[in-house]
Amino acid sequence: MSNSRKGVKLFYDVISPYSWLAFEVLCRYRNVWNIDLTLKPAYLTGVIYGSGNQPAGANPSKLMYMVSDLKLTSEYFGVPMFRPSSISEKDSLNAMRFVTAIAEKGKDGDTLERVSRELWKRKWRTQQDITQPASLTDAGLKAGLSANEVEEILTLSKSQPIKDKLKSVTEEALEYRVSVYLYPLSFPLKCLCGKNIIKHPYTIFFPFLQCFGFPFIVCNVNGKAKVFFGSDRFELMAYFFGEKWVGPQPDKPTVQM
């Protein structure tokens, strides 16, 4: 096992169930892999549209698959989840501003983690609202904040600086620059609606990787940044860290490498 501390940034949104899985795994492995975990609350809808992607749930077959995948995966990960009856793209804007306000207030590291978890539990376990002030208050109180603190955070969350901060972290994910991955690509230019603007392929060079969904994990390994998308790249991440992956619950190993 390597002794050096590894920097890991997790870009997430509480609307994203796979982000919850990644979040719990990283929290569990924090002391196992000697990770410096930095939580980066951001806005998934902003990333999806900013990257020209589509929400996975927009395709009926993908949606059906995700329902069964999440059922099996959440059970295997030990993070019980139940699909809410309705999910809307704007569902998490207020919630992520609330989480951003907590991050900005510089509360002890645990608070950000606890509030994020309470919001995930509301949306993805008990199927409750996360858009209204009363819902955010409930989550804040459950996470151990006092009534005064919650009120202060709620007010702060509606301020322009916090709206801007959420936007900037979201843009940080969209424009994540990774050191020299220069390679020639033949790629047809398409506009965001998918139509070909230029029919013939041409060669372009891309110096950076950009996010298209969450969870988006940036690992610093020996001074080099590596990005991973999804909650299904931990085995690969372990390989690059020089660590062991024993399954999503390190205290109950299911995998033997």
Place this chain on the structure above:
Amino acid sequence: MSSSRKVVELFYDVVSPYSWLAFEVLCRYRNVWNIDLKFKPAYLGGVMHESGNRPPGMVPNKFHYMTTDLKRLSDYFGVHLSPPSNVFEAMFEKGTLNAMRFVTAVAEKEKGGDMLVERVSRELWKRIWSTDQDITQPASLTEAGLKAGLSANEVEAILTLSKSQPIKDKLKSVTQEALEHKCFGFPFIVCYVNGKPEVFFGSDRFELMAHCIGEKWVGPQPANPRAKM
């Protein structure tokens, strides 16, 4: 370990690099896990079209990510993946219809086993996703067939068969079978657990799949466990 073998179906198309990873893993595990592996050569273009999905490579950020992801996975999985010099042309302009009809014809002709289907599929993957060679022309398919151990006569017969209506229909029907499981992309794996189908998409669900079928996942190279760091 259960005494009855669990049926595992792999729907794949050689246009798909992640399908190659899944294919190699399942080939390695077929004698490690108590499974009855069934190859289901199908047509990804048909699946994309019918499911209303679009190829991930059409989203620039996904395309960039996939290039890096495949490079790392190639190393970790021990499968020598190297993207073609003109990915768009190889995958979308030229496509793999002839290639998958060829594989389908090999499958139809092969009795008692799937060794030839396995070898021919691998040779086609190596051409498009390792040595950057064509897989649309008869000469290309011939070369792949010969490398897989078919004789010149056998290859010629399969080439002719691959252009026949029954083979075109067979490829269509296997593709339709995938769609009936609500498939939207490849690799698409169907495991029958207590008679009930469980579906897994991608080459990154093996750990979960092992858990579902009561087996153990020890990484993508069960015969070559990684040295502990």
